[in-house]
Amino acid sequence: MLETYVLHITKECNMQCIYCYEKDKTSTYTWDELKTLLNNIIKHNRNFNLEFLGGEPCLRTDLIKETVNYLESIENLNVDNYIITTNGTIINDELIDLMKKYQKIKYAISMDGNTIMNCLRILKTGFNSHDLVVSNAKKMLSIFGSDRISSHMVTHHYNIGYFNDGIKHLYDIGLRHFGIGTIENTMTIDNDYCQTFIKQHEILSHKIKNGEYEGIHIGLFEGVKPKSDERYYVRDESGKVILETYGRVDNDIKNTDKYKTQPASSPIGNMIYNIREKVYYNHKRIMLSG
Amino acid sequence: MYKLNYLNVTPLSSYSLLVTENCNLACKYCYEENSSGHKNKNMSIETAKQLLIYSFTESKKHNKKVDYSFFGGEPTLNIDIIDYLCTQGKLLSKKYNISFSVNIITNATIMNKKIYNIFKKHSDVFTNCQLSIDGHQIVQDLNRITKNGKGSFNTIEKNIPYWKELFKDKLNIHGVLNHNTISELYNSYLFFREKWNVPMLWFLPAKDKKFTKNHVEIYDHEMNKIYNYIMERVRKDNSIFEIEAYAPLNRSLKNGGSSKPCGIGDNYCAVTAEGDIFPCHHLYFIDTKRETLLGNIWNGIDKAKKLMWTVYDNSDIIGCQGCDHPYCYRCPAENYEKYGTPFVQIKDLHCDFMKVDLKYQRLIKNEIQQMGLLNRGNKQC
Numbered sequence: 001m002l003e004t005y006v007l008h009i010t011k012e013c014n015m016q017c018i019y020c021y022e023k024d025k026t027s028t029y030t031w032d033e034l035k036t037l038l039n040n041i042i043k044h045n046r047n048f049n050l051e052f053l054g055g056e057p058c059l060r061t062d063l064i065k066e067t068v069n070y071l072e073s074i075e076n077l078n079v080d081n082y083i084i085t086t087n088g089t090i091i092n093d094e095l096i097d098l099m100k101k102y103q104k105i106k107y108a109i110s111m112d113g114n115t116i117m118n119c120l121r122i123l124k125t126g127f128n129s130h131d132l133v134v135s136n137a138k139k140m141l142s143i144f145g146s147d148r149i150s151s152h153m154v155t156h157h158y159n160i161g162y163f164n165d166g167i168k169h170l171y172d173i174g175l176r177h178f179g180i181g182t183i184e185n186t187m188t189i190d191n192d193y194c195q196t197f198i199k200q201h202e203i204l205s206h207k208i209k210n211g212e213y214e215g216i217h218i219g220l221f222e223g224v225k226p227k228s229d230e231r232y233y234v235r236d237e238s239g240k241v242i243l244e245t246y247g248r249v250d251n252d253i254k255n256t257d258k259y260k261t262q263p264a265s266s267p268i269g270n271m272i273y274n275i276r277e278k279v280y281y282n283h284k285r286i287m288l289s290g
Numbered sequence: 291m292y293k294l295n296y297l298n299v300t301p302l303s304s305y306s307l308l309v310t311e312n313c314n315l316a317c318k319y320c321y322e323e324n325s326s327g328h329k330n331k332n333m334s335i336e337t338a339k340q341l342l343i344y345s346f347t348e349s350k351k352h353n354k355k356v357d358y359s360f361f362g363g364e365p366t367l368n369i370d371i372i373d374y375l376c377t378q379g380k381l382l383s384k385k386y387n388i389s390f391s392v393n394i395i396t397n398a399t400i401m402n403k404k405i406y407n408i409f410k411k412h413s414d415v416f417t418n419c420q421l422s423i424d425g426h427q428i429v430q431d432l433n434r435i436t437k438n439g440k441g442s443f444n445t446i447e448k449n450i451p452y453w454k455e456l457f458k459d460k461l462n463i464h465g466v467l468n469h470n471t472i473s474e475l476y477n478s479y480l481f482f483r484e485k486w487n488v489p490m491l492w493f494l495p496a497k498d499k500k501f502t503k504n505h506v507e508i509y510d511h512e513m514n515k516i517y518n519y520i521m522e523r524v525r526k527d528n529s530i531f532e533i534e535a536y537a538p539l540n541r542s543l544k545n546g547g548s549s550k551p552c553g554i555g556d557n558y559c560a561v562t563a564e565g566d567i568f569p570c571h572h573l574y575f576i577d578t579k580r581e582t583l584l585g586n587i588w589n590g591i592d593k594a595k596k597l598m599w600t601v602y603d604n605s606d607i608i609g610c611q612g613c614d615h616p617y618c619y620r621c622p623a624e625n626y627e628k629y630g631t632p633f634v635q636i637k638d639l640h641c642d643f644m645k646v647d648l649k650y651q652r653l654i655k656n657e658i659q660q661m662g663l664l665n666r667g668n669k670q671c
Contacts, residue, residue, distance in 0.1 A: 018606060018633055025542025116581040119598075119631040122608060128630030157601060166580065192297050196594045 002080060005041055005047040005250070006244035009034065011055040015087050015129060017128065018120040019156060019186045021027040025055070026207055027240045031066050037099055037242055038070065040259070044252040051083040053244070058090035065098050068105065083108050087134035087150065089123065091140060094197045099144060107140055107178070108150045109133060113166020117159040134173055141174040146215075150177035157193040163200035164207070179219045182275075184266050194275045201279040223284040224276050231264040291448035294584075294626070297593040299600040303350035305345055305421040306359045306571045307375070309333045310368040311563055315397050315442055316438045318433045319468060319496055321575055321627070328497055331563040336585070341561055344587040346382045355389035356382075357417075359418075359613055361560075369408055376412040388553045393538065395464075397434070399442050400447035402642040410646055419457040424465040425478025426485075431668045432470055434652050462490030467510065469500035470570075475512035479536075482517070492537035495643045497624055497636065506642040517650045521657060530663050533654060542654040543664070547616030554622050554632070555599025558628075559584065567591050572623035582626075602633065609635035617651065 011027040013020075024117070041048070050071070052064055064084060069077050081104050084095075088109035101106045107147035111133045112118040118130040140149045151170050155163060163194050167178065181199070182189060205221070207213060232254050244264070254261040311331040313320075333341075345356050356379065360372050383390035393411070398421040409416070423446060424430050431441025447638060463482050469662060474581055475493055482488050494503070495509060518538065520532045534540050552558070555569030565587040568574040573582050585591030602612060607620070618641075622632030629636075658664050 016608065018608060023514055051311075114581050115579065115630050119633055120580070120632060122629075122634055126608070126629050126634045128634075130630055158598040161592060162581070192594075192597060196297070196597070 001244075001248055002047065002049055003045060003248040004051055004083075004246060005253075006051045006053050006085075007034070007037075008053055008055070008240075008242055009057050009067075009069065011085070011240075012061045013054060013056040014059065014089060014124055015056065016122050016124055018122060019183050021153070021185045022055070024240060025076050025187045027093075029060075029063065031063060032128055033069060033236065034063060034244070036071065037236075037253075037259075038067065040256060041243075042071075042074065044256075046076060046083055046248055047078045049081045049083065050079050051085055055285075056090065057084055057086050058086045058095060058281075060091075061090075061092060061098070064264065065094060068098060068102055072146055081102065081106055087109065087111075087121070087129060088136050089129055091136050096143060099148070103148075106148050106150065107176045108145065108152055109137055109140075109175075110152045110154065111137075111170070112153050112155070112159055113162060114169040117153075117162045117166040120156070120158065136233070137173055137175065144178040149175065150179065151175045152179040152180045154183055155193075155197060156183035157190065157196075158185045158187075160193055160196045160200060161222060163197075164203050164284050167204060176215050177217045177219075182268075182272050184268060184272070189268050189271065191233060194271065196226065197249075197275050198278055198282065202282055202286065205283045207286055209289075218283075220276055224273070227273060231262050233264050235260045235262070297597060299593050300556045302345070302551060302557060302559050302567075302591070303352075303354045304350055304357045304359065305341070306361045306558070307333070307341070307561040308362055308560065308571060308574070309360055309365045309375075310363040310560045311372045312367050313362060313364045313397070315366065315434055315468055316437045316439075317435065319498065321572065324399060332368050333563045333565075335371070335374065338371050338374055338478060338566045339378075340587045342378050342382060342476070344590070346379075346386060346388060349388045350386050351629065353388075355391065356482055357671065358392045359396040360396075364397050364400065366396055366405055367571065369577075373408045373412070374424065376408075379416060383559075391415055391417045393420070394614045395420045395422060396662065397442070398420050398453060401452045405504065405579060406452055406456065412454065416457065416460060419461050421453060421463045422466075423463050423482075424467075424471055424551070425474055426481040427537055429465075429474045429478050429629065432508045433466075433468060438456075450488075454486075454488065458498050459490070461488060461612065463488050465491070465493045467493055467495045468498045469502075469505055472501075472505050472512065473508050475509065476515040479516050487531070489535040491535065492601055494538075494619060495640075497628075497640070501639050503639070505644070506639060506646065510646045513646055513650050517653065519606045521654065522661070524661075528661075528663070530658055533658070539620065539650055539654055541617035542651040542658070544617065547604075547618075549603045550647060551604070551620035551622055555582075555584065555596055561587060569596075570623055572621070575629045576623065606633050607635050608633060609637050613641075615644055615648050617648070619647075633639075 009029055011024045012026060019105060068082055071077060083106045085108045088111055112121055115128060115130045121129045123129050137149065153166065208216060230247045231246045232247055233241050234245065234254055236242045236259060253259065287288055301664045310333065311329040348514060349356050358375060359377045379390045392415050424434055427443040430443040436442055436443050465478060474596060479491060482491055520536060524530055533542060558570065559573050560568045560571035562574055567584045567586055569582055569584060584595050625634055625636055
């Protein structure tokens with residue numbers, strides 16, 4: 001599996017999600033810092049995916065542009081995909097022009113479903129981000145199509161009961177690629193959540209089998225991230241996180257002395273892996289059944 | 291096929307029943323009128339029958355109580371269903387040994403022999419009757435008008451003796467304060483308290499967009515007069531009855547607030563005229579996309595959807611961290627209406643109004659503590 005480097009380009013955000021896990025909400029990064037980091041990445045690895053993360057990365061579309069232009073100008077380097085993981089509240093001409101120039105930039109919107117499902121994703125103004133994000137998603141879908149615009153949904157025990165309503169809602173908007181995640185660290189994950197997660201996915205599997213969702217892609221139904229994936233945080237000299245990796249490459253930037261690397265531990269990692277594996281096999285079983 | 295039955299969520303026991311969505315008034319500030327508009331939907335006998343089956347079956351499982359709140363629209367427009375639900379509820383209560391109570395929230399405009407007799411017949415199960423009236427004649431007729439644009443005060447005043455006779459100390463009046471009525475708060479209070487002799491009163495500033503900081507000062511001024519009036523009577527009577535009778539100052543007698551603003555979707559829900567179950571009636575009227583629908587009385591509720599309302603608490607609400615007001619009146623449905631989430635608290639002037647309440651709650655608490663009256667209440671407030 002290809003390594004994905006997750007580049008932190010600003011810790012600032014225009015939202016105040018109730019479940020936000022980020023403690024650092026102020027760090028910013030200069031192009032010089034990022035360029036040094038990128039040079040250290042490509043010293044060891046010439047083929048990877050690059051994800052832009054924050055804070056809200058679209059607050060710094062200038063840094064996204066610098067990064068993509070820089071890496072694309074280097075010979076014998078192959079970045080398969082650039083993924084902008086965004087809260088979907090910010091789109092501008094600079095970003096749209098960049099995405100028009102480079103087909104391999106993907107725009108992944110974090111939104112949790114319909115209004116009630118999205119109730120913990122709050123703009124700094126106090127409003128649920130839902131209406132703004134739906135309006136932006138429609139615009140991006142109309143320009144770039146559903147293969148380049150995807151959605152990532154965070155589930156937790158407040159919204160998991162509404163999961164199928166949320167998928168239908170986002171599908172009706174025109175989204176076709178969905179990543180489904182589970183809240184970690186900031187909310188309790190209990191048996192009720194796990195059972196509901198599995199049950200709701202079963203319902204979705206049946207709907208897909210019955211032909212209700214033509215062309216839908218649910219990441220979890222197509223494969224479970226290998227258990228060997230272990231996320232590492234890469235920190236710069238000042239201690240701020242600048243990069244994440246999944247540890248899929250033996251000798252790369254995480255093994256160099258220049259940066260401090262530490263594995264990210266999740267106290268419920270096993271539980272989440274187990275329910276995801278269960279969902280994956282349930283889906284296979286349902287799709288293969290008569 | 292996909293019903294969930296493993297979730298340990300709080301069972302429902304309090305039902306706000308939209309026995310009709312129809313109303314004979316067209317109050318200028320009504321959220322029902324301003325969202326989807328009053329509809330001519332009435333709860334049918336079939337729906338009422340199923341509601342009884344659903345609510346008593348749920349309570350049997352959990353050995354809880356059943357409490358119906360007759361709401362609308364104007365509930366007295368469908369008095370036959372109120373009669374039916376009370377009669378059958380009492381029978382089921384005996385049969386299954388489940389505690390059964392009802393209350394009503396009415397605009398007080400409709401009273402006749404039939405209605406009088408039905409309320410009389412069921413007075414044993416009524417725990418409360420709330421009349422929604424904003425104040426004395428000028429105040430009431432400013433906003434609470436009929437569909438023809440006429441004031442409703444005169445009609446109501448003729449009915450007051452009957453409401454008082456029927457409900458006695460279970461009768462209370464709730465008034466809404468707006469930018470054009472808040473300066474008359476004390477006069478309205480005095481009018482209800484002395485002219486009509488109804489002691490159980492509650493006034494609440496609405497979410498009126500025309501409110502300004504100036505109105506908060508007016509509210510403070512008006513509350514000061516009510517506070518002085520109440521404390522004078524407390525000293526004279528050596529009793530805290532007048533404090534117990536007036537919300538929000540009755541909160542002075544409480545120790546600490548609740549873990550969440552209200553029972554929305556937790557032990558409490560709304561059942562619409564058509565039998566749908568929503569977390570509360572306010573959400574039903576404003577959530578026109580019906581995303582918050584929990585289920586219906588025929589197929590039951592989706593417990594996984596109810597989980598949110600069971601598990602959330604004050605700590606989830608943005609805007610209230612660090613605030614020391616334990617009795618702030620907060621409404622998750624109003625938050626949802628404004629912000630698209632129950633978990634962002636409407637602040638600004640709302641906070642200012644609530645802080646006025648807190649100021650007088652604290653003053654009263656201190657004074658009655660010094661008078662040795664703090665724990666001498668006759669009622670649970």
